[in-house]
Amino acid sequence: MYVTVEGDPVYVYTGARAFDRARSTIVFVHGAxxxxxxxxxxxxxFAHHGNNAxxxxxxxxxxxxxxxxxxxxxxxxxxxxxxxxxxxxxxxLVGHSMGALAALDMTAxxxxxxxxxxxxGPAAPMVVSDVLLDAAEAHDHLAxxxxxxxxxxxxSHLGGNRQPGIWMTNVALRLFExxxxxxxxxxxxxxxxxxxxxxxxxxxxxxxxxVFGQRDLMVPPKNARPLQDALTGKRIVTIPECGHSMMxxxxxxxxxxxxxxxxxxx
Amino acid sequence: xxxxxTTPKSIHLDTLSLHAGSRPDPVTGxxxxxxxxxxxxxxxxxxxxxxxxxxxxxxxVYSRIANPTCAVLEERIxxxxxxVGAIAVASGQAALHLAIVTLLGAGSHIVASRALYxxxxxxxxxxxxxxGIATTFVDPRDADAWRAAIRPETRLLFGETLGNPGLDVxxxxxxxxxxxxxxxPLLVDSTFTTPYLMRPFEHGADLVYHSATKxxxxxxxxxxxxxxxxxxxxxxxxxxxxxxFPTLTEPYAxxxxxxxxxxxxxxxxxxxxxREGIRDxxxxxxxxxxxxxxxxxxxxxxxxQRHVDNTRRIVAFLAAHPLVESVAYPELPAHxxxxxxxxxxPLGCGAVFSFxxxxxxxxGRKFIESLKLFSHLANVGDAKSLVIHPASTTHFRMAAxxxxxSGITEGTIRLSVGLEHPDDLIEDLSxxxxxxxxx
Numbered sequence: 001m002y003v004t005v006e007g008d009p010v011y012v013y014t015g016a017r018a019f020d021r022a023r024s025t026i027v028f029v030h031g032a033x034x035x036x037x038x039x040x041x042x043x044x045x046f047a048h049h050g051n052n053a054x055x056x057x058x059x060x061x062x063x064x065x066x067x068x069x070x071x072x073x074x075x076x077x078x079x080x081x082x083x084x085x086x087x088x089x090x091x092x093l094v095g096h097s098m099g100a101l102a103a104l105d106m107t108a109x110x111x112x113x114x115x116x117x118x119x120x121g122p123a124a125p126m127v128v129s130d131v132l133l134d135a136a137e138a139h140d141h142l143a144x145x146x147x148x149x150x151x152x153x154x155x156s157h158l159g160g161n162r163q164p165g166i167w168m169t170n171v172a173l174r175l176f177e178x179x180x181x182x183x184x185x186x187x188x189x190x191x192x193x194x195x196x197x198x199x200x201x202x203x204x205x206x207x208x209x210x211v212f213g214q215r216d217l218m219v220p221p222k223n224a225r226p227l228q229d230a231l232t233g234k235r236i237v238t239i240p241e242c243g244h245s246m247m248x249x250x251x252x253x254x255x256x257x258x259x260x261x262x263x264x265x266x
Numbered sequence: 267x268x269x270x271x272t273t274p275k276s277i278h279l280d281t282l283s284l285h286a287g288s289r290p291d292p293v294t295g296x297x298x299x300x301x302x303x304x305x306x307x308x309x310x311x312x313x314x315x316x317x318x319x320x321x322x323x324x325x326x327v328y329s330r331i332a333n334p335t336c337a338v339l340e341e342r343i344x345x346x347x348x349x350v351g352a353i354a355v356a357s358g359q360a361a362l363h364l365a366i367v368t369l370l371g372a373g374s375h376i377v378a379s380r381a382l383y384x385x386x387x388x389x390x391x392x393x394x395x396x397x398g399i400a401t402t403f404v405d406p407r408d409a410d411a412w413r414a415a416i417r418p419e420t421r422l423l424f425g426e427t428l429g430n431p432g433l434d435v436x437x438x439x440x441x442x443x444x445x446x447x448x449x450x451p452l453l454v455d456s457t458f459t460t461p462y463l464m465r466p467f468e469h470g471a472d473l474v475y476h477s478a479t480k481x482x483x484x485x486x487x488x489x490x491x492x493x494x495x496x497x498x499x500x501x502x503x504x505x506x507x508x509x510x511f512p513t514l515t516e517p518y519a520x521x522x523x524x525x526x527x528x529x530x531x532x533x534x535x536x537x538x539x540x541r542e543g544i545r546d547x548x549x550x551x552x553x554x555x556x557x558x559x560x561x562x563x564x565x566x567x568x569x570x571q572r573h574v575d576n577t578r579r580i581v582a583f584l585a586a587h588p589l590v591e592s593v594a595y596p597e598l599p600a601h602x603x604x605x606x607x608x609x610x611x612p613l614g615c616g617a618v619f620s621f622x623x624x625x626x627x628x629x630g631r632k633f634i635e636s637l638k639l640f641s642h643l644a645n646v647g648d649a650k651s652l653v654i655h656p657a658s659t660t661h662f663r664m665a666a667x668x669x670x671x672s673g674i675t676e677g678t679i680r681l682s683v684g685l686e687h688p689d690d691l692i693e694d695l696s697x698x699x700x701x702x703x704x705x
Contacts, residue, residue: 016522016523016524016525016529035531036531037529037531037532040529041321041323041324044320044321044322045322048320048322062531145275145276148275155289158277158285158286158288159287159289159338159341159342160287160288160289161324161337162324162325164326164332164333164336164340164540165332165344165353165354165536165540166344167341167344167345167349167350167351170344170348170349170350170351170497171497171532171533174496174497174498174531174532175532177498178531178532255322255323
């Protein structure tokens with residue numbers, strides 16, 4: 001479905017179920033130069049198990065209009081505006097990578113709007129290498145190739161997908177290639193310059209789930225230790241032999257981890 | 267996002283041929299891909315079962331829809347072609363059919379090269395019109411003809427990387443650009459080239475299929491097809507493509523009003539092809555077949571190089587032989603697509619080509635019947651060398667004018683060069699030509 005947020009059309013994947021304000025809501029926030037489709041299996045499951053599962057396309061991503069937000073804070077503000085537009089008072093936020101930072105920041109700013117927080121592949125700070133930033137700024141295809149190379153574990157680069165017949169590394173590459181000019185750079189810059197993550201984490205008191213890929217080259221779990229230390233009441237799950245693209249590499253583990261976490265809230 | 271390396275990860279084709287899609291079996295440790303000869307797969311619980319049926323979880327339900335052995339093959343060919351995924355089907359013809367019925371319905375139109383495998387021509391020219399799908403055939407070398415044939419109801423452009431049997435080289439960059447200008451995808455039959463010689467997605471094609479019976483399996487022991495999606499074509503791109511592909515962009519009542527382009531940004535075509543085409547038409551691949559094709563692909567780079575090396579020797583021999591009127595191989599300067607082949611097929615133009623013997627049909631008959639190593643049969647891409655007379659076999663349903671348009675004469679003989687020692691093959695050909703000369 002489409003909703004209007006801050007004047008722009010926003011695409012929200014609902015798992016082929018009609019949005020119902022009477023239901024509890026889970027918002028899935030994708031990472032840099034991605035879109036809602038990275039959550040396909042997980043969002044669809046929750047949508048068919050009593051929830052509003054809203055996998056959004058951030059501004060200028062996927063099917064959404066508008067321009068890419070240039071800071072994690074502005075993405076967090078936009079998420080709040082999205083909940084306002086939908087008439088949702090509180091939601092569970094599930095964010096991946098850049099989306100995790102935006103969800104973290106929104107939770108710190110508007111704790112009353114967030115029932116629980118699941119952060120997949122997070123780190124704070126999330127430093128981005130110069131070579132990647134430069135390639136993204138130049139709109140060089142190298143940026144997409146580097147992202148694809150780092151976002152999967154070495155094992156996953158040889159396939160073995162749980163989804164029959166899908167070569168997941170090229171799915172990721174094509175998604176990056178489809179991103180509009182400048183979007184990847186804006187996203188990476190937002191991650192790179194976000195300096196408020198640890199301070200934000202220290203203010204959060206809702207239930208928090210941290211999910212790491214043991215073989216994550218993009219955001220190595222060790223880089224998340226300061227964030228882990230700053231968060232209280234967190235649950236930590238590390239997926240063995242998994243990289244950064246955990247929703248594709250280990251879809252069932254991600255789903256079951258989220259199911260257990262969300263079930264524990266009630 | 268600090269990174270240890272600043273060069274993109276790239277795995278070579280030779281390595282992908284052996285490893286893509288395959289992991290050691292987690293239960294037994296088996297290194298070869300197991301043959302999952304099972305029609306169905308047990309559900310852990312009812313919720314899991316429902317989730318599998320409703321695409322909330324990944325996994326296996328029933329081998330017509332997906333099978334773990336076939337899935338390894340699907341990933342492997344997708345990796346080799348540079349696509350987002352693939353579907354293994356019962357034959358190359360099933361792959362062509364699946365591509366068409368996933369995108370087109372009654373009232374739709376295809377523009378196709380007229381230099382096609384006879385079976386493909388049959389489907390397009392004789393069978394699909396009965397279901398309301400029309401095709402206009404064009405000279406593959408004439409870009410203006412492709413453009414002029416496109417109608418408002420056209421939904422697909424289709425050709426072979428190397429046309430059968432004259433080896434017309436499809437100008438994939440040019441025809442794909444032309445297709446995209448009209449908001450249409452280009453489907454390419456890449457059977458003769460395999461990803462070793464050409465990866466059509468790198469030149470702009472959107473969908474590729476193979477008769478895996480040929481060089482991919484490589485030994486003439488199975489029938490199978492593979493359909494691969496590049497993931498690049500934007501089915502609901504505003505403008506030229508808008509509204510043209512409702513099977514992907516509008517709710518599908520056959521799967522709870524699923525909109526495939528919403529479910530998957532890059533693999534919507536494959537999703538529909540599996541959830542409808544394989545489910546309903548049922549032309550799936552058997553797991554044993556997938557295993558045998560996987561075995562073949564493991565040595566694809568080695569075999570294709572030998573196929574090409576042998577072919578070059580034989581082409582040179584035939585081109586210099588006094589009883590040979592012409593040889594149609596794009597590496598020869600006289601071939602009309604020589605320059606294009608040098609650009610698109612630098613590693614070689616495959617191992618299937620045709621030539622014409624001087625004389626009557628009798629000379630052709632005597633030549634074929636005198637061969638000892640070349641087997642007279644209807645197939646190509648075997649490890650063993652093969653020969654056939656297209657006008658009386660593979661293309662026999664085509665009218666005389668259509669045969670001429672496809673570059674086939676009564677004297678045309680098609681060879682599929684195998685992996686034998688080239689000296690032995692040349693000796694066999696030399697002996698048969700001598701016999702034909704005396705006929």
